[in-house]
Amino acid sequence: MAKEAVSPIERHLEKGVLLLAVLLFAGAVVRYLVSSPNTTPIGTEQVGPKEVYDRVADKGRALRAVINAYDENVEPVDKPNFDPREYATAALPRPVPFSPPVPVLQAEEIGNVELVSLLQPTKPIASFGRSGAVLAPEMSITALPENVDDYYGSWNKIEMRDEGYLEAVNWVTVATTYDVNAQIQLAIKGNHPPGRAVPYLVGADVQRRERRWDGTYTEWGDTSIPVYAPLVLKGVHDPTKLPYLQVEEHDGKMQISDEMREEIALFEKTVKNPDYRLELMRPMPPRIAYGEYWRYEDVKALLGVDVLRLDDEVLFGEVKGNCPLWDRYPEPPKGPVVDISKNKAARERVVNTELDALQEWLAQGCYEAVVGQSTSLLEHSAQYFNAKQREKLQSLLEEASTLLAKEERAAAERERRGEPEPLRELTPIQVLWVHDTLSESVISGKTYQYRMRALMYNNYAGAATELKNPEDAEIVLRESGWSEPSDDISIPYDTDFYLVGKKERDQTAKVDVFKWHKGIWLKSAFRVAVGELIGGKDYVTIDKERVPIDFSTGTTIVDLDFDRLHRARRERRGVIDWSDPKPTLAMVYVDATGELHERLLDVDKRSASYKDMKNKVAEASRAGSGRP
Numbered sequence: 001m002a003k004e005a006v007s008p009i010e011r012h013l014e015k016g017v018l019l020l021a022v023l024l025f026a027g028a029v030v031r032y033l034v035s036s037p038n039t040t041p042i043g044t045e046q047v048g049p050k051e052v053y054d055r056v057a058d059k060g061r062a063l064r065a066v067i068n069a070y071d072e073n074v075e076p077v078d079k080p081n082f083d084p085r086e087y088a089t090a091a092l093p094r095p096v097p098f099s100p101p102v103p104v105l106q107a108e109e110i111g112n113v114e115l116v117s118l119l120q121p122t123k124p125i126a127s128f129g130r131s132g133a134v135l136a137p138e139m140s141i142t143a144l145p146e147n148v149d150d151y152y153g154s155w156n157k158i159e160m161r162d163e164g165y166l167e168a169v170n171w172v173t174v175a176t177t178y179d180v181n182a183q184i185q186l187a188i189k190g191n192h193p194p195g196r197a198v199p200y201l202v203g204a205d206v207q208r209r210e211r212r213w214d215g216t217y218t219e220w221g222d223t224s225i226p227v228y229a230p231l232v233l234k235g236v237h238d239p240t241k242l243p244y245l246q247v248e249e250h251d252g253k254m255q256i257s258d259e260m261r262e263e264i265a266l267f268e269k270t271v272k273n274p275d276y277r278l279e280l281m282r283p284m285p286p287r288i289a290y291g292e293y294w295r296y297e298d299v300k301a302l303l304g305v306d307v308l309r310l311d312d313e314v315l316f317g318e319v320k321g322n323c324p325l326w327d328r329y330p331e332p333p334k335g336p337v338v339d340i341s342k343n344k345a346a347r348e349r350v351v352n353t354e355l356d357a358l359q360e361w362l363a364q365g366c367y368e369a370v371v372g373q374s375t376s377l378l379e380h381s382a383q384y385f386n387a388k389q390r391e392k393l394q395s396l397l398e399e400a401s402t403l404l405a406k407e408e409r410a411a412a413e414r415e416r417r418g419e420p421e422p423l424r425e426l427t428p429i430q431v432l433w434v435h436d437t438l439s440e441s442v443i444s445g446k447t448y449q450y451r452m453r454a455l456m457y458n459n460y461a462g463a464a465t466e467l468k469n470p471e472d473a474e475i476v477l478r479e480s481g482w483s484e485p486s487d488d489i490s491i492p493y494d495t496d497f498y499l500v501g502k503k504e505r506d507q508t509a510k511v512d513v514f515k516w517h518k519g520i521w522l523k524s525a526f527r528v529a530v531g532e533l534i535g536g537k538d539y540v541t542i543d544k545e546r547v548p549i550d551f552s553t554g555t556t557i558v559d560l561d562f563d564r565l566h567r568a569r570r571e572r573r574g575v576i577d578w579s580d581p582k583p584t585l586a587m588v589y590v591d592a593t594g595e596l597h598e599r600l601l602d603v604d605k606r607s608a609s610y611k612d613m614k615n616k617v618a619e620a621s622r623a624g625s626g627r628p
Contacts, residue, residue: 113466113467115467119183120480125175126175128172130494131289134286168518171286171294171436172435172437173435174434178432178480180201180428182428203229204281204434204453208220211446211448228436243476253465267476290519293332306427311328351385354373355392370400371397374393374397446490447490448489451482454480461475510525511528512525513535528557533554534556537552555590559588562585566600586599587599587601
């Protein structure tokens with residue numbers, strides 16, 4: 001067999017590979033054994049492994065010497081005493097250095113903060129009224145003007161331009177309290193820094209249920225009921241009023257986009273604005289045109305909390321001593337208005353009262369109140385002051401302005417020196433309320449219960465890198481648990497009737513029907529027989545004009561018994577007894593819900609409620625508002 005020819009490359013390939021391996025090995029020996037060892041730069045020097053080791057060892061020995069020299073008998077450093085109520089505004093105490101210096105990592109730096117649970121509001125209280133109310137259109141917080149005065153100016157100038165704004169409504173104000181101080185303590189225990197420990201309440205949700213005829217209740221429902229609020233943060237019909245936040249990974253971190261960050265920053269600035277936040281926590285009621293007036297004093301009495309003081313603390317941060325509190329709530333009319341421009345005695349009385357009050361406020365150190373009120377009087381009411389009185393008013397303004405400026409300079413100097421702000425005695429709770437006032441929401445004759453939950457701005461909204469669970473940064477508003485139900489509140493009927501006469505020959509009964517209309521009670525009399533409806537349309541004179549009024553009651557006569565024996569209850573000189581049985585008319589009727597009821601002529605005619613209704617009609621007639 002002939003030998004196969006082998007090329008020169010094939011004959012010498014393995015020799016070339018072997019030579020390359022020998023050269024690489026020799027290079028490694030020279031690099032790591034023969035030549036100087038590797039170096040690393042420290043400052044401007046190139047240092048080898050041995051010198052690096054020596055320098056590290058020297059640092060360790062120096063640190064050990066510092067630890068061994070530490071004086072264990074050094075006086076302990078007092079723990080800074082934080083007042084949680086000061087977290088919103090007070091400067092934090094400076095950290096006190098001690099040896100050896102040990103770095104302390106805040107929770108927010110390592111991203112392990114967890115949102116603390118929210119407390120439950122207290123049991124709500126409810127108050128009722130029936131009025132003609134001017135229902136203002138809502139204004140979304142995302143569409144608010146930058147200038148607070150623009151918002152309040154437009155809101156206060158709402159006028160009854162047409163009947164569309166004026167509604168005859170039943171209204172219920174539901175109020176609760178929230179323990180702000182306890183919520184701050186929870187946040188502190190949860191390792192929240194002071195700047196994020198302060199809870200910012202921004203309103204409340206409310207649910208309502210109705211009591212059935214058998215004493216049971218309907219379900220609460222899945223959503224909150226819509227309520228009257230000129231300023232809306234979270235709407236049942238439009239949940240898009242809140243910023244949308246989505247946490248995603250950017251540059252290796254879980255965070256929100258720059259656009260979302262700008263949006264939540266603007267939103268946070270808005271809800272923390274004292275004027276807007278006050279309107280969200282305690283919205284103003286609708287303006288009352290007639291009927292029962294809303295009074296903040298009613299809420300104050302039921303809750304036992306000074307609402308005006310709370311308002312001033314939100315707006316101004318503190319209330320000095322007996323300084324006057326700003327009252328933003330409308331006052332009901334207190335009688336005929338006196339034109340002081342035409343009544344000199346009344347004008348002098350009003351002006352002197354104002355000057356005396358300003359003088360007293362100045363003596364109590366209420367400089368801001370004196371400046372505000374004096375400026376307002378000079379701008380809007382100067383024409384009612386004579387020259388001497390204007391001079392006195394101007395003098396009070398200048399003195400108060402000087403003293404207020406002195407206070408502000410002192411505060412600025414304390415801040416420059418790093419001194420903590422003086423402790424302020426703030427009320428540890430907040431009041432939240434809502435107005436169930438929308439048209440046809442609260443129905444006459446019904447009995448309701450309410451419950452509330454607090455809405456709070458999430459201080460970590462958008463701050464995904466600081467949270468153990470970054471998705472919690474997507475939450476803009478946090479909701480507390482629901483409170484326990486309020487006591488029952490029964491809504492009186494806007495139509496009432498009483499059995500007041502009979503005509504046995506015609507087998508009919510006489511019924512007086514009372515109807516609430518634009519703040520007054522009107523009366524009309526009807527003759528009814530078995531099978532007929534009680535009430536109907538009738539004309540009543542109101543302000544010298546005949547007006548058709550619907551006196552329908554929704555009830556139907558089922559039976560008339562003209563010979564029902566009845567023993568009347570009598571009270572003489574504190575002794576109660578009963579008369580001999582006498583025949584009277586008994587009227588059985590069915591209401592709009594299908595329930596049967598009975599009225600007795602002798603009882604209705606003598607009832608205190610019937611006399612009260614007649615008195616109300618008589619008062620309206622004497623005032624010229626209505627005549628049956």
